[in-house]
Amino acid sequence: MNFEVSGSTVFIAALAMIALTIAIVFIIRTVYNKRSSSNLTEKHAGTTFKSPLEGRNKYPEVDTFSLSGTLMNYGLLTAIALMILAFSWTQYEKVVDVSGLLSTLEEDIEVETPRTAEPPPPPPPPPPPVIQEVPNDVSIETTVVFKDQSIQEETMVEAPVKKETAPPPPPPPPPPDVKEDEIFKVVEDNPAFPGCEGISDKAEKKRCADEKMLQFIYSNIKYPAIARENGVEGMAVIKFVVEKDGSITSPEIARDIGAGCGAEALRVVQMMPKWEPGKQRGRAVRVQFNLPVKFKLE
Known part of the structure; x- marks a missing residue:
């Protein structure tokens, strides 16, 4: 049986039980005070008891132990009810409205190309060899020496x-040649955030996965204090790779708006659970994913 109650329900039920207990104690005390004010001595002047045990209570009308069984049962029921409420106390996660942020995932994200150092200029070509002319009228004499062998x-x-x-x-x-698996940017089945595995339609599953992902991001993200004080707003982009097993690797800041926003978005991405991996021709492959994270002051 799935029995869930919120914290306010548990608090109200506990207050109601306390109030009911106080009311029961007040009613019993009022009844016994009213009985004790009557003339019980004259009423039981000629009463005889068969045994000393029956006469242990001189005045049965004000015997407080006569309700011990009833009060014990009430205490047990109260304890069981409080225990059930305590175990059924459910804390619901804060639901973030991300309907207005789904369009940011469909935008074309321009990532700045990292600047690389310019290569040094090539060395100058060697000078051509100097050819020395020999006049045709010069005779070259060579002496051949024969050795007797x-x-x-x-x-x-x-x-x-x-x-x-x-x-x-x-x-x-x-x-051996270490062949690193190719990282795809476009695949037949895109990687998806977990939580929508039971949906068969691709478009509906993508929308559900995007909503789950954005709810995870904006429920865990904390606006940096420096950015809040200086009114910094904008969109940071985090680039990462979804591996074949769905794990997140190589996260890095592809675009930063400063004031710690990029680092905060990177921190939340590193907290993500395993995704459903992307597939190409029916097999799981590594896929690069660019995730925009929007920072907006309210």
């Missing part, structure tokens, strides 16, 4: 000595 019958020829050397070690195997 004839072998006689008595000439001893020694065979060359071969030196045995160890073969060189084999080269180390090349390192």
Whole structure:
């Protein structure tokens, strides 16, 4: 049985039980005071009891122990009712109206391209070689010296000595190619915030997931004090990757409006639970997601 009550209901029920208990005590006290004011001595002057136990209470009309069983049952019922209310006390999450913020997710987000250092200029080309002209009338004399390499019958020829050397070690195997999974920007089935798994229609499921995501963001986000004091408003953009298992990785600030707004949006994104991963051709893939977070003073 699903029995849920709010905090105000528990408080009102507790006050009602306390008031009822006080009223019961007041009524019983009034009744016994009225009975004790009557002349009980004359009424029970000739009363005899069969045993001392029956006569332990001199005046039965004002015997407070006669209601002990009833009052104990009332106490037990009150305790059980309070216990049921305490266990059924439900704190409801604050519902944030995000209907006016759904359009921000459909806008084209322009992300500034990070500036990179300019490469140094290429070195100047080497100077061309200098060609020295040689006049045609200059003669070049070369002297050829012939060496006698004839072998006689008595000439001893020694065979060359071969030196045995160890073969060189084999080269180390090349390192394996680390192929990082591709990060998609557009997929057939976009990643979705959890909470709408039972919806089959894609458009309705996307709208439900967007509402759940925005409610999570704007119920956890805290407007930075510096931005509030200086009236800073605008839209920060957080870029992150939804992995194959739905986890959020590589969150970073793609656009910041300053005054701590970008850091606060990044903090909330890092708190997100696992998403339903995006799919391409029926298999889960890594998908990049750009999330705009709007800061507006009220």
